[in-house]
Structures are given as structure tokens and as C-alpha cells.
Amino acid sequence: MQKNKTDVFKIKNRSGYAAICQDHLTEGKTRQEALDRMAKALKRTLKKKER
Numbered sequence: 001m002q003k004n005k006t007d008v009f010k011i012k013n014r015s016g017y018a019a020i021c022q023d024h025l026t027e028g029k030t031r032q033e034a035l036d037r038m039a040k041a042l043k044r045t046l047k048k049k050e051r
Helices: 031-050
Strands: 007-010 017-021 024-028
Touching: 007 031, 017 031, 024 031
Parallel strands: none
Antiparallel strands: 007 017, 017 024
């Protein structure tokens, strides 16, 4: 699996955080939740490419 740079930032005018990586954008109430959702999104994309 390749290393990816994930940027996590506070969403302005909203409660929560967002993570962006490889054309994926995820949101979560905490930084960790946003990262966990990003990991799931990247895993889903990797599975789709393997088909």
C-alpha cells in the first residue's frame, strides 16, 4: 500500500473536521473520526481498482 498525505482541517462555520486525500473528502466530528473515514474511503477505492 502506498503512503498518502492526508490534510485534516477545521471546517469554517461548521462543527467538525474534514480530511482530504487523493480526490476524496470526508468529514467527522473529531480529527480522528475524519481520518478513520478517510482510511475507509481509500480502502474502498483500492478494492474497486483491483476488480
